[in-house]
Amino acid sequence: MAAKLMRAVRYDRYGGGTKDLKHVEVPIPTPKKNEILLKVEAISLNPADWKMQQGALRPLCPRKFPHIPGMDVAGEVIEVGSSVKDFKAGDKAVTYLGLRIGGGLAEYVVAEESMTVARPPEVSAADAAGLPIAAITAYEALVDSSGIKLDGSGKLVNVLVTAASGGVGHYAVQLAKLGNAHVTATCGARNLDFVRSLGADEVIDYKTTDKAALKSPSGVKYDIVIHCTTGIPWSTFEPNLSAKGKVIDISPTFIAYLIYIKAKLLTFSKKQLVPMIAHSKRENLDFLVNLVKEGKLKTVIDSKYPLSKAEDAWDKSIEGHATGKIIVEP
Known part of the structure; x- marks a missing residue:
């Protein structure tokens, strides 16, 4: 799997905004022993994504350049590491990738099992992807x-x-x-x-x-x-x-x-x-996913964009007037 390529969107430096987002092909990542490889179905953008590009969290985030942004992802499990116990290929999941790592604006991503939860069939990928940060x-x-x-x-x-x-x-x-x-x-x-x-x-x-x-x-x-x-x-x-x-x-x-x-x-x-600085916890994400499943909580989606139009989603987030969540779908 690692020898194959995937489409992704990344930037190479602080600043630059939307014009510095680049569409690239990069190797599909390989999961480590405690990681899961997901085929991405939906990514939710957050203000933290573009603020990090502006340098608001330098020098801690991004951890290194080039950087693929996007932290909230829902997708299908393709491969699991040797220590992963709760997931297998074919499972649906939602995950929080973390500020320093990111990687969501791509066709595939590796995620730590410790911040990944199962997504029941009643919860769409887009609805689940809105949950992790917001x-x-x-x-x-x-x-x-x-x-x-x-x-x-x-x-x-x-x-x-x-x-x-x-x-x-x-x-x-x-x-x-x-x-x-x-x-x-x-x-x-x-x-x-x-x-x-x-x-x-x-x-x-x-x-x-x-x-x-x-x-x-x-x-x-x-x-x-x-x-x-x-x-x-x-x-x-x-x-x-x-x-x-x-x-x-x-x-x-x-x-x-x-x-x-x-x-x-x-x-x-x-x-x-x-x-307050949020400390994303797996059990809280699981609780929220179940609220959506039960119809007690809903993700309102402002707009959806294909990965090929990620710049438009980025601009929409920067404008700051979205009603609910902005979703990108590969």
């Missing part, structure tokens, strides 16, 4: 950072989700509703009805002047904010929080960490800005 981030923000119980057994909490029509946001709204939450959500005017259809109790058009303060239309104070965008200062959130309210910042900046430390050390307020 849905896991939403899950960890709500469950691990906020303590919400997704079986609905917890007390009623008021949750605000910013950028609720985006990749992480549209999952966060759905998961919060599973967790006995009253959900207020922000989005652009064109997506108000869409976000309501996800289950949001109240929706705020973030562009209107009177709503820029993020006040709930019903006057509730937020116990939890799942902050899925940038550019909103702590001073906007703080007056809208309950006495022990938390803002879970999924894309924290250096300033966010300073605010977090200052609040801990210099004030007596129990309101918090909590910087």
